[in-house]
Amino acid sequence: MERDDMKSRRTIDIIVLLATILLAAGSLSLIGSLYVDSSTEVFIPQDSEVFSTNRIIEEEFGTLDAIIVGITVRYGSILETEPLQKIVELTKVFESIDGVQRVTSLANSDHISGGEQGMEVVSLLTGTDAASITALQSRLNSWHQVYQGTLISENSRLATVIIQPETNLIATDIERILDTIRSVVASQNDPNLSFSLVGLPIVKSEINRSLVADIVVLAPIVALLILIVLFLSFKRLAGVLIPLTSLIISASLIVGIMAIFHITFTMATMLVPVLLLIVGSAYGIHVMSHFMETISKYSTFIEPEEVVSIIHNVITHNRIPVIMAGATTAAGFIAQFASPLGPFKTFGLLSAIGVVLSQISSLLIIPILLRLTYRHGIDPTRLNVRRKSEKKGNMNRIFLLLEKTATKGFIPLSIFSIILLLATIIAVPSIDVGTNMLDFFNPNSQLVKDTTVFSDRMNGSGMLTVMVDGKVPSSVLDPEFLHNLERFNMHMEELDAVGKVQTIIPYIKKINQTMNQNTIPYAAKIMEEPDFDFFGTGGFGFDSDPGSSLDDAESIIQLSNEEQNSSQFVSFEAIAKAYGEIGPTGKLDEFVHHVLASENYNGEAFHEIPTEAAKYGLQTEEDLQNLISQYLVLYSGNLNMFINDSLEPTKTLITLQLSDVSTMALRNISLEISKFWNRYLPHGWTYEVGGGEAISLTLTDLVTRSQIISLIGALLIVWILVSFMFQSPVAGLVSLIPVAFALMGIFSCMALFGIHLDIITSLLAALAIGIGVDYAIHFMSACKRLSCETADHGLATVYRTTGRAIIINAASVALGFSGLIFSRFIPIQQMGILFTVSMVFSGVSSLTVLPMVLNRFKPSFLGIETTTTRRASK
């Protein structure tokens, strides 16, 4: 009968195990269908202001994020036949990629110049022969404000091909475009040319590519480390394999849940399976060590039936501790749910589910595996008891030291704690906050190198945009506004972090100049013309003409205002005047401009935003505004990245190219932007800041908020849980001692090693709370349990039993997390280091400072006084 029972139980065990393994394998096979999004955008709520600004900018001005291909010559200059031919070829190839909206390079840009009688719009590059290159050189110099640092570097060694994808493309389209560009670039084999790829889409794509690859590497490394811990703890194959199997099952199930519920695989959620391997190992260790301890007490062969009952007892005894430890860890994860960052919420929820899965797995799968492994019974003589006791001796020395520290070390421990606290308080403000995606990569990686070179030689690859909305048609062509826009341009370019400010200004100035060559002064007053209509009479010039309603006096327009320059020589007077205007510190090109302007050579006097109506023979500001609108008729087709309508724009876009995108630089720039426009923007107008770096800045603020919220949340939940458990709010506070040390360790390390608080490292604090508090709970409950029995030697007993478990637990978690240093991403590496540090701090403090406090203050929740009173009354 009993044998039948055993048999049927074994059958059920096998079925449950096989079903679980199948489920886990099925879940793991879904890894390929995970939707990966590495972008930092996914962290920001979709309804945030920066997103709506960026959406408007994309709709009205085209795409924001450009892919930039840099072409550098090793010897010579870009302005030679071969490099130019290559730029022409690449421009054509990139233009033909499906999904590319616009490609801009030296090869396909238009150039505006003043011709003999008016304006000429010509191709910047007309050919690659010597004469065309000379012409190109002169065009580039004549309008360096527009070309230099954008299409070609100052030293002419680096040129760019700027590729803008269509808006509304999905991630796979962008990836396809990038792949094509990468393969085109890779197939180039001119030894004199080197190629670089920069821009936000490239950075995002590199992260995406590495994200899945990273977890594929990290998970086995972490598993191996846990394997080492398990082996050191149990020294038996079964002791290693059984907990590991249960861990792998729960981690695989989480991957399956992510795939089935289409949970985006982000920088945060990718950590969940790895974290579960580490955190979940504790539960398996508890169950396994109890099992091993129980069987080590046997000296004779244990029958299979006996093994089953031992397993049953172990599970019954461990159910509550495992569930409570899991609950506090889950609390740390759940605290992320209060974060304003979407993926953090998902991360919190997933991890909490994962912790529950790990618990179930430990309490369900481990016993099954144990029953199946030891189905033939156990021979305890094969356990090496002697070696174990030797090791116990070593451990005992450590425990004695710890006990001595806890009972006699009040003063040194207090001093150390106060110093650490002060150090943390001083250090916290110096922690840099900021999530710059480029900082995720190793400084020696190609991407970081390329971007650095680009920032040095060109105007930088960071982008911040300012969209000014004047609300009514043509408002942003108001000369006074344009004048202020030019001042803004100059002011911002003075900032170190700003490489260049791109606006519509150089285009308007250039057209104004070319349209006013050889024309001084405007003598005639321009008369209103009637509404024109060729169809008005139907005679088409043979009955009456459409202009006949104008009387003669009105229709006279001075035709003789096209005068030749009076002199081809520059007078000393002009030089002296120009010097007087710009002073001794002026730049050469400004001086030349003033000299040429004095003679209106090539229309130089009109290389300006027209602000004086009289100078143009006009009367009102509105006339000037119309003049600018009319200029746009000539060239507006090419200006849609600056204005939202080709003739009567309501909005204009200003693009700041940044060479420094650190949070401090961004904050400073953003402050300067608001200071300027708050002062100079007309009433009723608005401005908004957008662009890739605006997202970084928003994210930085959210990360800080998230950190504070999740920290408070985790502390609160843990405090409530522990208070409830010990039915004492003081117990809740005492349990936070190891947690406080973990946090102090984390924050002082961040300050010490210059680790940024970013989207990854900010996850850490709440988790450290959830995991760290476990040690306090273990220790405090052991104290409470034992203080009732042997008050005097309670501490020593607690060290020997629970202390040992805490050391193994903290060591395994710390070692597991140290595996994260093998990540390709710097923040994940840093997270590994910080977590290890925090486990050391919370582990050590829970064995020194916590017992010291308990020993010295003997809080009532431990029941020590009650025991003493009871004894006294005896």
Place this chain on the structure above:
Amino acid sequence: MTMHHKNIRYRVVLVLLLAVFTIIGLIAADQEPTGASIMQKVTNTQTGTSSAIDIRMLLIDSKGEEKERRIQTLSLTDNELTKTITVFLTPASVRNTRFLTIEKASGGDDQWIYLPALGKVKRIAATETGGSFMGSDFTYADMASTSYEAAEATHTIVRQETYATRPSHVVESIPLKSSDYGKTITWVDSERYVALRVEFYGSDASTLLKILTSESVENMEGRWLARKMTMQTLSTGHRTAIEILQAKFNMPLNPSYFTVSFLETGRL
């Protein structure tokens, strides 16, 4: 004397031969249209000796917001060379801006613009014709013609099909000289020779950039004409709807319109 007679005789023979070839050519063309002959007919339908067109353009963005532009054009064709004057009526800021284009026998155009706020005529030279016309989905080149002339491209009939209830030739045109487009495919009404739909491809001849569709094909002044056309740019979702409000063709037109003087003064 003999020489003269001989010359005359040769000329007569030459003219006769030419006539015969032309007739054979025409019969052949009639019997079996070629891509080129179809596109030539489209061009012939579009152009006359003179025209006056009053156009309303609606610029429609991807969200459906509309902006109106109104222009009138006069054109005069002499010796296959066309002169065009375009006057902008709205928006108000560019009212009375006038644009004169004179096609040159040597190829290319001479262009002048009159900006009323500047009060002056300026010559403009643009080698680039691919820029947007007044922010629309039409380029300056599209405004002149949306199909390649017979001699400008290699035209191939791809197939015959019914397009929007009309029997159509589908003609693929690949320009001989480098152009804004690498290829166009035109659906030509095989009875009326009006382009019903044109697909514009990028320089790789495979990326579809824009689609022009004709609506309301009507017989105006004895010729078939699409009264409404919509050009859509696929990458942006932006559309431009053109509506011909009034049109006159082959009427007497004072050549003085096509002078810098008219451009500058607005007077003949």
